[in-house]
Amino acid sequence: MRQHQREPVRPTKRCLEDLGGSFPPLEQRLHGIDHPVVVRAQQVPFEVAARGAERVVAIDDLVWLKVKTGHHRAAVHKLDPAGEHPAVLSEGSAWWWIGAAGMRKADSGSDDFYARLEAECKRAGKGTGRVSSLHLLPTDVDLKRLQAELATQVVVSVREIVCRLVANSIRSGSAWSARLHGHEISVLVRARDGDAYIAIVAEQFIDPNFLAVILRSVPGVDSADWLEEPGGAMGVQPGFGQIVRSAIIPPEYQSKIVDQHGGETQNP
Incomplete structure (x- = not known):
């Protein structure tokens, strides 16, 4: 049985594309999409409160938390309400987001979702000496979707x-x-x-x-x-x-x- 949803965890457009999908009709709340990754991600806020969440350690510019269900993998981040200004985020209590998702196809590091995500963030931070996961955060299209929803x-x-x-x-x-x-x-x-x-x-x-x-x-x-x-x-x-x-x-x-x-x- 799913727990009462107090802190919805929404997939970004990028995440939906990673899963081979797209935005559903506006009547469908994104955190309620019936996909194993989205369903499992709703538990992350409870895990954080219980200090049981697992961090993606290699991506350290922001705190990303692991989502594992079957062969699916994903990364979840909580925006900082003190540093985020769009009112729509507060209106929708939309602080938690799934920034990327994929499949764990094998046990080898080169084929691991989190290893691939780390490599992507290293490329994004090239020249800075650090990884950058900023591109995984919700973009304007995600905020517009939330507002329309x-x-x-x-x-x-x-x-x-x-x-x-x-x-x-x-x-x-x-x-x-x-x-x-x-x-x-x-x-x-x-x-x-x-x-x-x-x-x-x-x-x-x-x-x-x-x-x-x-x-x-x-x-x-x-x-x-x-x-x-x-x-x-x-x-x-x-x-x-x-x-x-x-x-x-x-x-x-x-x-x-x-x-x-x-x-x-x-x-x-």
């Missing part, structure tokens, strides 16, 4: 919460509310002649892009279908600093939403 996770989580509110309002006929990233959102759905009329109430100072994410989260309702309701809708009157949007959910989507998202019994 975090943004996608926000959209996915908002979509799930909004759908749950819609489903429970369809079932109960009452309004359901939740706080989404600091904003209060209320949803009310009422059936009429087979259609379901939905009203979403949000704070007026909500970011327009974030409001668009919320409105796009309702299955079967196109962005252009939403109407502004400054005077209220379905008996819902906007309070101070609130806005109301309304639309119709087609019948074929109502049961799908309830079946997939209608498991709550209490207002979130």
Whole structure:
């Protein structure tokens, strides 16, 4: 059983290429990729805490730790939060990275992954008298992937919460509310002649892009279908600093939403 993930260990683009892969869809968190190297690497922070991690001694410009699983090998490094400035690293708690990976094909030193990695770092540090592993650290493309991944996770989580509110309002006929990233959102759905009329109430100072994410989260309702309701809708009157949007959910989507998202019994 895998332990609760508190410090994710992410593969770099270089690492994924070493393993013969590439970036998966943004919905897939890189530290959750189902590959033996990535799965095994998640244990490194726990091993460090227990003082049981094994260091790649020959590469001494930075601290790299060994990952061994089957014939696979890899090297993991923890960035220093005090010395790293990109906010996205802190937002994603992305301090641990797998910088390189490969196969241990034989027991001979010349064919050993860590011997090959040492030779690579010696070439990178040529002229300095030292090895250099800086090229194994995450690059701009890794940070951009992390940023896009975090943004996608926000959209996915908002979509799930909004759908749950819609489903429970369809079932109960009452309004359901939740706080989404600091904003209060209320949803009310009422059936009429087979259609379901939905009203979403949000704070007026909500970011327009974030409001668009919320409105796009309702299955079967196109962005252009939403109407502004400054005077209220379905008996819902906007309070101070609130806005109301309304639309119709087609019948074929109502049961799908309830079946997939209608498991709550209490207002979130």
